[in-house]
Amino acid sequence: MGTPRGKALVTGASSGIGRETARRLAQEGxxxxxxxxxxxxxxxxxxxxxNIIPxxxxxxxxRQLEEFCQEISILSEPVSxxxxxxxxxxxxAIEDVSLVxxxxxxxxxxxxxIKITQACLPGMRRLRQGTIVNLSSVVGKFPYPTSGPYAATKHAVEAISDALRMEVHPFGIRVVTVRPGVIATEFNDTANQLTGDLLSRTDPDYKPVYQAYGTAMGKLFSNLVIPGPKIIADLILEAVLSDSPKAAYCAGPMVEEILGPRMKLDDDSFFQFMSEKTGLKDLKV
Ligand SMILES: NC(=O)c1ccc[n+]([C@@H]2O[C@H](COP(=O)([O-])OP(=O)(O)OC[C@H]3O[C@@H](n4cnc5c(N)ncnc54)[C@H](OP(=O)(O)O)[C@@H]3O)[C@@H](O)[C@H]2O)c1
Known part of the structure; x- marks a missing residue:
């Protein structure tokens, strides 16, 4: 027998945005x-x-991913x-991050x-309905210094989501991109831990770049109130429960401050804007 509202799958449910979203979806039935x-x-x-299955x-x-996707694809009640x-x-900086x-x-x-989406799509097509919410980021639309590799993954998430939205719309499947700004979760601590001390291992050329950027970011963040994950879980629930969700939802610091200008300015003007924001405009090393 089916569950009252259907079956949902949340990846990254042990913390932050995913945990809050899993709770909220379970509360919704x-x-x-x-x-x-x-x-x-x-x-x-x-x-x-x-209602939450770990x-x-x-x-x-x-190998784990393959097994997981196999399980998902044979569920009697598909993930909707x-x-x-x-x-x-x-x-x-790009020079400082290993390809590994x-x-x-x-x-x-x-x-x-992509793999999990591919495993869920046949079931959603059978149901002729479904909602896929992909977590991008404000950096899915613009990178800032030191964010290149991460921003590249999120730019790719944006592209995949935009293509998929058009491809599966005819089957009643909705694809939504969510772009959080800075949100208070474990995300920042994990990034710091995985990154380690950049200044101690970078080339001396980069030290003033990191320092100028760090100072500019310190200033930018000093006046910001960083919201918790609820603000994003609310948006995700809004999209899931809506009859006609928007293609993309954004919330949090940096949405107005930087994503707004990104959407309005041409590439050269945005480069000038970011050079100033990141403290690198007048830096010569
Ligand atoms: N917080 C922000 O400022 C922010 C801003 C923009 C976008 N986002 C995006 O929002 C999403 C959620 O981030 P968050 O802020 O909630 O961060 P978080 O609190 O660090 O949560 C990240 C989740 O991803 C899971 N995860 C990480 N590596 C994994 C792996 N190898 N296998 C399985 N699960 C893995 C973690 O679980 P385990 O460690 O238990 O595996 C955790 O549940 C991410 O896609 C992030 O890029 C966050």
């Missing part, structure tokens, strides 16, 4: 498959709400709501998202 690596965190969610997985492990949320960042780290970033932020 969806049966939620909650996935992430930290099983104990997923079990806590199940204790809160029996499914531990490391999305960077191709897919929240592709799992993701992380590493920081650093960049590949791992793409495995989780992009390739797993």
């Amino acid at each position: 969806f049966q939620v498959i909650a996935s992430a690596r930290r099983k104990e965190r997923l079990d806590e969610l199940t204790k809160e709400n029996q 499914r531990p997985i490391d999305l960077s492990d191709s 709501v897919l929240i592709n949320n799992a993701g992380f960042a590493i920081r650093g 780290s960049i590949r791992r970033l793409f495995e989780v932020n992009l390739f797993a998202l």
